[in-house]
Amino acid sequence: MRLLERESSLASLAEYAAEARRGEGRLVLVAGEAGVGKSALVERFQRDLPDARWSWGACDGLFTPRPLGPLFDLADQLGGGLLDLCRAGAGREELFRGLLREVREPGVLDAVVIEDVHWADEATLDLLRFLGRRLRDASMLLIVTYRDDGLAAADPLRVALGDLASQRPTRRIALSPLSVDAVRALAGGSESQASTLHRMTGGNPFYVSEVVRAGAGEVPGSARDAVLARAARLGGEARDVLDVAALTGTKVEVRLLESVTRCPASAVDELLACGLVVGDGGSLRFRHEIARLAVQGAVAAHRGRAIHGLVLAALGSLGCDDDARMAFHAEAAGDAAAVLRHAPAAARRAAWLASHREAAAQFRRALQFADAADAATLAALYEGLSDEAALLDRWQEAADACEHALTRWREAGDRRREGDVLRRLSRIRWNLCGGGEVAAAEAAVAVLEPLGPGVELAWAYATFANQRMLHADHDAAIGLALRAQEIAERLGAGDVLSDVLNTQAVCAGIQGGEWSGQLRRALEIALSGRHQDQVGRAFANLSSLHSTERRFDEAERYLSEGIAYCDEHDLTSYSTCLRSEWSTVMERTGRWEESMRLNAEILTMAGRSPANRLCTLRRLGAIMARRGDSGVWEHLDEAAVSADRTGEPQQIVPVRLTRAEAYWLEGRAGAAVREAELAADACADLDAWDRGSVAAWLRRTGSARTAPGEYAEPYRLEVDGDPIKAARVWTELSCPYDAALALAGVSEEPALREALGILTGLGAAPAARIVRQALRGLGVRSLPAGPRSATREHPFGLTRREREVLALVCAQHTNAEIAAKLFISVKTVGHHVSAILAKLGVPSRDVAAAQTIRLGLADVEI
Incomplete structure (x- = not known):
């Protein structure tokens, strides 16, 4: 079948290949609906580029995938050190780096194709992120194909595509259906016949080709009918082989087919001749997934179950070590024992490679067949599901699974595992904001202490320490953390050690001590030991503590690194937490539009934890109150209920202060005072920034009360009666709104005019x-x-200040020069520039300037 109307796409691929040959690697995203010709395009381009070294990998949509399936496909073709790593069961980081080494051979253009990533597991999506960030100086053309029809807003692929699109090496090619003229050229016939065929097929090249190949006198109702019409012409043995192939996967080994069907070679030859499948080395590959699905759908259920059983047995006899594949066929065959043998193993492998969605799916699969299993087996499966669901930010599912695990370990009489599950339950309950987390942590310690020191007891102490810290009992938290540290160091438990160092650092920070060195050590231990959960926690607290101290440059550095790590390792819960903290940085630095957009994103994320939702509601309510938007109390009322339910001062105080501010802005003085005083009731054991914020709002609302303890410098200056100096400090810290509020308390015209500006x-x-x-x-x-x-009328919603900054950017001024001209800090200029780029939707200052000048918008007088 000819390739029509793809000349521009082929030209683009040739251009990107030339750039890659010069050492400017390219990641090309080829998108289009099923059957539009993505694979055909790439196969044709391969013929046009014969001097490149080509390697191909693909994602299979038939079953819960083996993590990094495409990488293993590539390893088989590339060989070398990458294949050795695959055979040795190396971790994902070694595999990623191994692939990158294999495709960096000097003087060779490597063309790597990964097809059908709409079926990709999490680890494969992370591989694409990894490569996308490192292609810039490689002679590599990475072509990725995927379906773009029917992708949900929260689909992991859509999120990954957003990340990839921001990378400089990324390029896009979108394939459209064929025109009527192209359909006529493919099918021949009259204008009316071509128009009818185009209308029935939507110009989809695969559907058109199937109709033409079927030789039907009229257009069939669907491509499925056309595929089955062709399959019906096969002899009995060839059709048996086709059915087995359809139930086995898009690509299936010939030796497996021979083992299952005992078919003669002539049956395979007949199958190849019919055009539904093509040869691919020692395998057969369906020409398109639509064809495989059509054949699969025509296989009777009872016959399909028997075929899956035969395939499972054949794979076992051939030494298949792909537990994900074996688990799929075991489930389809109804073989419970095989499911329980292979699904948990597939889950553990997926978790090792940080494909947590796939790991959770395998645990769920195993649980469907575990009714007759003993209590310990069931408990382990539920425990595994709970851990994976927690990493995916699916906290209610994690809680339900953890409760089941607890019940089963108690039935099994395993006290050690019972205690270990209790400490897991403590963390889960905290994320659900429903209470009971302290009781679970205490119970874990009570169960495990009589059993003597072990890693489970170390974790129980560490978890209890964390809960005491969250409830502002810092001395108790440090004491428990030190007990956990002693056991962890003796046993070499790096994950526990990282966790307790983290807790101790946070306690030190809240109490005004040195914390950064200890927290960086916690991160280093977690990274070197590949303790992903602890890496996420360390990044979260490093960014949070820097943000709390208004050290925003450092905070944003850790946020950027942390989000990249968590996205690459599918730590959804921590990834959301870090994005939440970034929106706080934006709120504090006056980038409210950016913060609002990010907060809205977080609220729509599937599976978000109530803890992340609570923080997001507070920030949204704060910015909406400051802008005078409607809907403020809908957010802040829910936030108050959730915060009070936690009983944690660190949650209660920010929410109550935000409510005090919202009432104050509305002129409801009595309500504002009440909220500020509720915050004062809970702030005694928080840090100097929180206490200072309480003190400032008590003063601002007219309360006679004061907050206990010492305050951070700008708050202390304001409370001590020097608001002008406080405003200068706030400006140096890049906190314009706080500076304005400080100046608003001055009874002098110049200060008030500055606040108003x-x-x-x-x-x-x-x-x-x-x-x-x-x-x-x-x-x-x-x-x-x-x-x-004027802000509302500006086509991009820029504020007056942002328009002033943009005008100076257009005039080629540096951030330092802009800061001097506008009498603001260089950091504040940087924040304004970031907000401008986001609102204009452009990647750089130069593009922003060019677009602004082209549209005639650089008209602000400075």
């Missing part, structure tokens, strides 16, 4: 209204109305 630039209408009232109280009558309406 900052607030109007941020779009903080309610606070700006309060400052205008104060100015009018001083007798000032000539006041600017503010640029809020």
Whole structure:
């Protein structure tokens, strides 16, 4: 079948290949609906580029995939050190680096194709992220094909594509259906026949070719009918082989078919001649997945079950070590013993390779066949599912599985495992914000202490320490952490050691001590030991503590590194947590539009934890209150209920202060005071920043109370009566809104005018209204109305300040020069530039300037 209307796509591939040959690697995303000709395009391009070294891998949609299946396909073709690593069961990082080494041979253009990534497991998506970040200086053309029809908004592939699109080496090719003219060229016939065929097939090249190949006198109702019409012409033995192949996978080994069907070679030859499958080395491959599905759907259920049983037995006799594949056929054959043998093994392998979705799916598969299993077997399966669900941010599923595991370990009489599950349950309950986490941690220690020191007891102490820290009992937390540390160091348990160092560092930070060195050590231990969960926790606390101290550059560095790590290792829970913290940084630095967009994203994420939701609701409520938007209390009321349910000061205080601010902005003084005083009731054991924030809002709302303890510098200056100096410190820290609030407390016109300028630039209408009232109280009558309406009218929603910064960017000024001209800090300029790029949807300052000048928008006078 000819390849029509693909000249521009082939030309683009040739261009990208030339760039890759020069050492500028390219990742090409080839998208289109099923049957549109993605594989045909790449196969044709392979013929056009014969001097490249080609290797192919594919994702199979038939069963829960073996993690990194495409990488293992590539290893078989590339050989060398990569194949050795695969055979040795190496971890994903070694496998990723091994592949990169194999395709960096000097003087060779490597063309690597990975097909059908809409079926990819998590580890394969992470491989693409890994390669996308490292292709820039490699002579490698990585071509990835996928279906773009029917992708859900939260589909992991869609998230991965968003990450890949931001990488400089990435290019896109979108394939469209054929025109009527192309259909006529393929099918021949009259204009009316071509129009009818185009209408029935939607111009899909596969559907058109199937109709033409079937030789039907009229257009069949579906491509399925066309495929089955061709299959019906096969002899009995060839059709048997075709059915077995369809139930086995898109690609199937000839020797496996021979083992299952005992067919003569002539049957395979007849099958190849019919055109539904093609030869691929020692295997047969369906020409398209649509064809395989059509044949599979025509196999009777009872016959399919028997075929799966034969395939399972044949794979076993051939020494198949792919537990995911074996588990699929075992399930389809109804072989419970085989499912319980292979599915847990497949789950453990998937977890080792950080394909946590696949690991969870395998544990679920095993549990469907475990009704007759003993209590210990069931408990282990539920425990495994709970761990994987927790990493995927599916906390209710994790809780349900953990409760089942607890019941089964108790039935089995295994006290050690019972205690270990209790400490897992403690963490899960915390994420669900439903209470009971401290009781579970205490119970774990009570069960395990009589059994003597072991890694389970170390984990129980570590978990209990974390819960005490979260409830602001820092001395108890440190004592428990030290007990866990002693056991962990003696047993060489790096994951426990990282966890307790992390807890001790956070306690030190809250109490005003040195924390960064200890927390960096926790991260290093977790990274070197490949303790993914602890890496995520270390990145989360490193970014959070730096953000708390308003050291935003350091916070954003750890956020960037942490999100990349968590995305690459499918740590959904920590990835969401880090994005949540980044939105806090944006809120604090005045990048409210960016923060709102990110918070809205977090709220729509499937499986988000209530803990992440609580923080997100608070931030959304805060920004909406500051902008005077509707819907504030819907967010803040839910946040208050959730925060109070946790009983944790670190959750209660920020929510109560946000509510105090929202009431203050609405002019509801009594309610504002009550909320500020509720925050004061809970803040005694928090850090100087939280206590200072409470003190500032007690003062601002007119409460007679004071917050206990010492305050961070800008809050201390404001409470001590030097708001102008406090505002300068806030400005140096890149916190414009806090600077404006400090100045708003001054009874002098210059300070109030400066506050008004900052607030109007941020779009903080309610606070700006309060400052205008104060100015009018001083007798000032000539006041600017503010640029809020201008912000709304700007085609990209830029504030007045952002337009000023953009005008200077267009004039080729550096951040330092812009800061000097506008009398703001260099950090603040950087935040404004980031917000501008996000609103304009451009990758760089140069592109922003060019677009602004082209559209005639660089018209702000400075």
